[in-house]
Amino acid sequence: MPRAQQSPRYAWIEENRCARRDSFAQAVDDGLGSEPRSLPCRFFYDAAGSRLFEAICELPEYYLTRAEHEILTRHADAIIERCPTPVTLAELGSGSSTKTRMLIEALLRAQGRLRYVPVDISRSMLDEAAQALLADYRGLEITAIASEYRDGLRHLGKETRLPKLIAWLGSNIGNFSRGEAHHFVGGIRDAMGADDRLLLGVDLRKDARVLVSAYDDAQGVTARFNKNLLARINGELGGQFDLADWSHRARVVDDGGRVELGLVCRRACEVHVAALDRSFRFDRGDFIHTEDSTKYSEPEVASLADAASLRVEERWLDSDRRFCVALLAPH
Numbered sequence: 165m166p167r168a169q170q171s172p173r174y175a176w177i178e179e180n181r182c183a184r185r186d187s188f189a190q191a192v193d194d195g196l197g198s199e200p201r202s203l204p205c206r207f208f209y210d211a212a213g214s215r216l217f218e219a220i221c222e223l224p225e226y227y228l229t230r231a232e233h234e235i236l237t238r239h240a241d242a243i244i245e246r247c248p249t250p251v252t253l254a255e256l257g258s259g260s261s262t263k264t265r266m267l268i269e270a271l272l273r274a275q276g277r278l279r280y281v282p283v284d285i286s287r288s289m290l291d292e293a294a295q296a297l298l299a300d301y302r303g304l305e306i307t308a309i310a311s312e313y314r315d316g317l318r319h320l321g322k323e324t325r326l327p328k329l330i331a332w333l334g335s336n337i338g339n340f341s342r343g344e345a346h347h348f349v350g351g352i353r354d355a356m357g358a359d360d361r362l363l364l365g366v367d368l369r370k371d372a373r374v375l376v377s378a379y380d381d382a383q384g385v386t387a388r389f390n391k392n393l394l395a396r397i398n399g400e401l402g403g404q405f406d407l408a409d410w411s412h413r414a415r416v417v418d419d420g421g422r423v424e425l426g427l428v429c430r431r432a433c434e435v436h437v438a439a440l441d442r443s444f445r446f447d448r449g450d451f452i453h454t455e456d457s458t459k460y461s462e463p464e465v466a467s468l469a470d471a472a473s474l475r476v477e478e479r480w481l482d483s484d485r486r487f488c489v490a491l492l493a494p495h
């Protein structure tokens with residue numbers, strides 16, 4: 165795909181791509197070579213994986229995107245009324261930026277012009293999203309940061325021309341354990357000034373049946389998304405995984421507090437990975453953990469904020485009370 169050009173309204177910063185490719189090899193070597201086996205979920209999002217994730221967001225079972233969209237549609241103006249104006253909109257894990265359009269529109273209504281700084285691991289998603297947004301909104305200027313969260317936060321800390329509204333939506337926080345989330349929200353707090361705000365979209369604890377169907381959909385899109393990790397090992401590292409030997413598994417654990425995703429081996433196999441010059445043996449029933457999706461209660465959201473010296477300024481739920489968007493401000 166042709167790379168988007170830098171222009172007066174669009175600039176991008178890319179954080180060490182080569183190191184990232186190496187780190188995929190390293191992560192596969194470490195993750196498949198030790199027990200319990202695992203692959204880190206941040207590697208889901210190559211171009212194909214990002215597209216599959218967009219398809220997940222449209223699934224009837226995957227209520228998260230719709231619930232959050234409902235909240236942002238109803239309350240975008242109320243959200244930005246509680247932010248200083250003018251404000252820069254930053255976003256962690258922006259993906260296609262579809263979920264952000266309500267905020268962008270509300271901010272453009274309120275302040276006419278807007279600087280938007282999306283951070284995402286997928287350069288192709290950033291380019292596509294930026295082109296679409298710039299075509300739709302005059303008055304928008306975008307600086308995209310292609311990096312993992314850690315590097316992205318470092319850039320955001322330097323983004324001090326105007327106060328910032330940092331959006332971290334889509335329950336992306338769910339990929340962290342509770343402990344990691346506490347730590348990471350502390351890191352966001354460190355990148356915030358006294359006037360900045362954090363807008364957090366969090367999926368709430370709920371009935372296990374609703375969760376299982378959201379993460380094991382009837383059309384098998386989530387299964388393909390999950391197996392895309394193996395396809396990436398094949399494509400990028402010369403792996404020999406037969407995708408038919410693996411099945412997708414989604415399990416609710418921790419009393420509805422977490423969905424655990426992984427791949428179960430259906431047939432004993434030995435898989436060579438050329439780039440690692442190494443083979444991995446799997447028995448039938450072996451499990452590779454690929455993702456956690458942590459769910460929160462409302463009090464857990466408040467204590468998460470509190471532990472990072474933030475307070476919940478206001479929070480909004482969807483009409484089915486499945487999802488929460490919370491606006492956090494420094495103490």
Ligand code: AVJ
Nearest residue numbers: 220334335336338339386457
């Ligand atoms: C992008 C982390 C929010 O946990 O719901 C969706 C990822 N994985 N279906 C989630 C995901 C399988 C998603 N997040």
